[in-house]
Amino acid sequence: MISNKWTALVFYAMESGKIRYGEMLRRVEGISKKMLTQTVRKLERDGLVQRHITPTVPPSVEYSLTPLGETFLQPMKELRQWGRVNYTQVVEARAHYDFAKHSELVQCIRTDIDSKKEDDAKYDH
Amino acid sequence: MISNKWTALVFYAMESGKIRYGEMLRRVEGISKKMLTQTVRKLERDGLVQRHITPTVPPSVEYSLTPLGETFLQPMKELRQWGRVNYTQVVEARAHYDFAKHSELVQCIRTDIDSKKEDDAKYDH
DNA sequence: CTGTATCCGGGCTGATACTG
DNA sequence: CAGTATCAGCCCGGATACAG
Numbered sequence: 001m002i003s004n005k006w007t008a009l010v011f012y013a014m015e016s017g018k019i020r021y022g023e024m025l026r027r028v029e030g031i032s033k034k035m036l037t038q039t040v041r042k043l044e045r046d047g048l049v050q051r052h053i054t055p056t057v058p059p060s061v062e063y064s065l066t067p068l069g070e071t072f073l074q075p076m077k078e079l080r081q082w083g084r085v086n087y088t089q090v091v092e093a094r095a096h097y098d099f100a101k102h103s104e105l106v107q108c109i110r111t112d113i114d115s116k117k118e119d120d121a122k123y124d125h
Numbered sequence: 126m127i128s129n130k131w132t133a134l135v136f137y138a139m140e141s142g143k144i145r146y147g148e149m150l151r152r153v154e155g156i157s158k159k160m161l162t163q164t165v166r167k168l169e170r171d172g173l174v175q176r177h178i179t180p181t182v183p184p185s186v187e188y189s190l191t192p193l194g195e196t197f198l199q200p201m202k203e204l205r206q207w208g209r210v211n212y213t214q215v216v217e218a219r220a221h222y223d224f225a226k227h228s229e230l231v232q233c234i235r236t237d238i239d240s241k242k243e244d245d246a247k248y249d250h
Numbered sequence: 251c252t253g254t255a256t257c258c259g260g261g262c263t264g265a266t267a268c269t270g
Numbered sequence: 271c272a273g274t275a276t277c278a279g280c281c282c283g284g285a286t287a288c289a290g
Binding site for chain 2: 271272273274275
Binding site for chain 2: 256262263264265
């Protein structure tokens with residue numbers, strides 16, 4: 001369920017209770033409207049999230065966790081907690097990882113310009 | 126880290142201690158050699174997994190969790206436990222989800238043949 | 251405000267062949 | 271046994287435009 005780019009982040013956005021669509025769009029940094037809608041739809045389909053529409057003009061839509069969704073909160077929080085605690089260790093490990101260890105075709109070219117930051121930016125989280 | 130198809134499953138394969146490459150290939154159902162290698166490499170890079178090579182002929186390679194990886198075991202186990210406990214509820218929710226609720230172009234065609242099972246198979250886990 | 255429709259590119263993924 | 275190399279497909283995800 002959470003093995004994709006946005007589900008976990010969207011899920012976390014609802015941990016404190018009801019939240020509107022636009023608010024999630026701002027809270028979940030970097031997500032597009034399309035992916036937000038697609039993600040909450042799947043969570044709704046799975047019974048973790050409920051949608052509440054207030055038919056005003058313009059309409060207002062609030063999302064919140066169902067009782068089932070609430071039970072999923074604890075394991076997800078622990079997951080996040082682990083990440084927060086061990087984030088630096090993982091970053092450290094990545095920085096020290098010797099790519100030459102497994103690659104025959106090693107890029108040995110090292111320019112004077114420190115390209116480390118650019119490389120780090122390319123790592124997936 | 127686990128927001129992709131195989132990482133969590135590969136990680137679980139190492140929960141009981143050292144395990145060989147070929148054994149993981151069999152244990153993690155459906156994974157290809159390429160994806161297994163790619164996944165364990167990332168876990169190694171992140172410092173969660175260590176690789177131990179016995180240079181016999183043919184070679185033997187054992188993978189195991191590092192101390193850091195061991196600390197990740199608990200949150201991951203709770204995640205899995207949640208899945209096992211609530212699996213049927215999620216399946217139930219999916220079965221009852223009314224796709225027409227959000228779709229303008231509803232596929233109303235229902236053949237006499239029960240296509241439900243095929244549809245279910247297409248759902249991503 | 252809360253979406254949907256459409257297009258499109260890149261990366262994930264699988265299949266197959268090859269190697270020490 | 272434990273990989274690597276290469277290729278091709280396809281879905282995920284982003285950008286943009288449009289709508290109720």
